Amino acid sequence: MRERRGLPLTLIRASRGSAQAAFVTQVALLYARVLGARITFDDEFGIFVASGMRRGFARGGTTLGGVYLTCRNITRAVLRHEAIHADQWARHGLAFGPKYLREELRHPGVRNKFEIEAGLADGGYRV
Structure with a gap:
């Protein structure tokens, strides 16, 4: 894994360049x-996917920083949705x-x- 300033590029990408989101991402990876x-x-959406979890997330899954926590709810549409939550964490x-x-x-x-x-x-969500 390539690194920049001691951080893996995947962590930087998943955190959208935000130091606070990077911190939350690291904690979420440890938690997972x-x-x-x-x-x-996931290279397309730039987020970590922590799957196979039996507990520790809400609804079908939860994004903390740049990490999506779920049991098995991993469709492309869901990952697109969760990537926007990663953007929100960065913002x-x-x-x-x-x-x-x-x-x-x-x-x-x-x-x-x-x-x-x-x-x-x-x-x-059913609208």
Whole structure:
């Protein structure tokens, strides 16, 4: 794996160049390993996919930084949706987690502005 400044290029790509998103990505990769996930890197969407998990994520899967955590929900449409969540992590940094949770409490599911931005149909939401 090629590196830049001591960081693997896949980590830089998955984190969209954001130091805060890179931190969240590293923590999420460790978390996924502890829970026994199979971790791969999707070149098209630039995210890590931690699959085979039995717990530790919400709904069909959850993106933390540049890591998508799931059991087996890995369609191209879903990965496109989750890649946008990785972009959101890069844009908002560590504040994205609390912002997302606040939005989900106020406007759950199909009304959540972060889910709308990521594409409801790609995310498997029934509109």
